[in-house]
Amino acid sequence: MKTKNKIQVFLVDDDKMFVNALKFKLNKGVENIEISTYFDGENCLQNIDKYPLLVVLDYHLNGDNVEAMNGMQVLDIIKKRSPFSEVIMLSSQDDIEIAMDTLRNGALDYVIKNEECYSKIKTILSQIENEITSAELIKNDSNKVKKITVIIIAIITLLIILSSII
Amino acid sequence: MDAISKKTDLTFLVELSEGSNEFVREMVEEFLLQLPDTISKMQEYLDDKKWIELRNVAHKLKPSLDFMGLLSIKEIVKTLEKNCVDQVNLELVPGMVKEIIDTCSIGAEELKIEVLKY
Numbered sequence: 001m002k003t004k005n006k007i008q009v010f011l012v013d014d015d016k017m018f019v020n021a022l023k024f025k026l027n028k029g030v031e032n033i034e035i036s037t038y039f040d041g042e043n044c045l046q047n048i049d050k051y052p053l054l055v056v057l058d059y060h061l062n063g064d065n066v067e068a069m070n071g072m073q074v075l076d077i078i079k080k081r082s083p084f085s086e087v088i089m090l091s092s093q094d095d096i097e098i099a100m101d102t103l104r105n106g107a108l109d110y111v112i113k114n115e116e117c118y119s120k121i122k123t124i125l126s127q128i129e130n131e132i133t134s135a136e137l138i139k140n141d142s143n144k145v146k147k148i149t150v151i152i153i154a155i156i157t158l159l160i161i162l163s164s165i166i
Numbered sequence: 167m168d169a170i171s172k173k174t175d176l177t178f179l180v181e182l183s184e185g186s187n188e189f190v191r192e193m194v195e196e197f198l199l200q201l202p203d204t205i206s207k208m209q210e211y212l213d214d215k216k217w218i219e220l221r222n223v224a225h226k227l228k229p230s231l232d233f234m235g236l237l238s239i240k241e242i243v244k245t246l247e248k249n250c251v252d253q254v255n256l257e258l259v260p261g262m263v264k265e266i267i268d269t270c271s272i273g274a275e276e277l278k279i280e281v282l283k284y
Contacts, residue, residue: 017196018229021182024189063222092228115178115232 013058041074059091173273175235187284221250
């Protein structure tokens with residue numbers, strides 16, 4: 001079952017080749033996804049009012065420009081301005097301190113940039129998509145129950161009116 | 167050139183491509199496009215002894231090494247990063263930069279031929 005709106009995903013990384021590869025992998029075999037790419041945190045935040053479902057954010061965003069915001073600063077602002085956006089923090093370092101910090105600051109997961117990270121991020125995205133689909137199914141079922149209840153009440157009311165006339 | 171002496175190996179990139187030659191071609195072309203600027207920055211920061219900036223350029227190169235299969239210099243890049251950040255064994259850094267630049271340059275020449283297959 002497809003969701004009505006496309007799932008908005010932001011990829012934020014200053015490494016163009018990595019972004020291209022991740023975008024290619026996430027798009028593969030999936031129709032219900034719209035990926036926006038940003039090469040710095042500032043541009044990502046300018047578009048955060050699109051309320052992306054998932055933001056894949058590089059920890060080391062200020063490599064080229066020391067004035068630029070780093071991943072933790074961007075994460076902090078995302079969680080304030082779009083609290084329902086899930087954030088996956090990316091890092092080249094297997095650093096438990098950084099990992100704990102990002103999770104404490106609201107990131108959903110911390111993923112090391114290596115050969116496995118593409119399939120790992122795709123799996124996380126699929127899980128989020130499945131959760132949305134399940135929520136929509138529950139919502140649809142709930143709507144059906146409401147409609148049936150209204151019809152039954154209408155029939156009973158009609159029967160009562162008819163019986164009083166007869 | 168035989169496979170053993172080759173610096174590059176596109177196996178990972180081809181696996182990632184799931185059969186899309188266009189993707190492989192685009193990624194190799196992007197690497198070839200970015201490499202001159204990367205080499206120039208590394209050399210400039212080395213000459214100016216700007217260790218943190220040099221570390222940052224080396225750091226950013228790492229995913230490209232995976233894509234292009236330039237795996238023989240991955241450990242050198244990691245050591246270079248560590249030395250620059252910790253400001254230790256800096257006398258070894260010029261040799262590391264040379265090894266990285268030389269290997270990437272040879273790799274680039276290989277890739278210019280290899281990419282024609284895709």
